[in-house]
Amino acid sequence: MYIFTCSVSLSDGKIATCDGIAYEGKLWLVLKWIRYPSKPVVIPERIIRFDSCPHQKTEGGDLDYQNIQLPMPKSALRGEVPQGIEYIDRPQNLEVPIHLLPR
Incomplete structure (x- = not known):
């Protein structure tokens, strides 16, 4: 699984950076990863679909997608x-090995 980096333009004019993934043929933002204490994997706590919103794919640099225009307030990043x-809370069958996380 490939994990990419996104910048999101929120409705209050702020910009947030978060991870993104491809899941079930769609592009999703990952707001928070949950780590299993017994396995070296993480799962997304929640994913938010963004491929149906305006966005730009970038080549090179630190971001893979930028200017994602979601009609949501900053509070959406807090749940x-x-x-x-x-969105999907804790998607089934989506365990990601920790070593694949960017950072």
């Missing part, structure tokens, strides 16, 4: 996803 935004 309060508004209506109309597609």
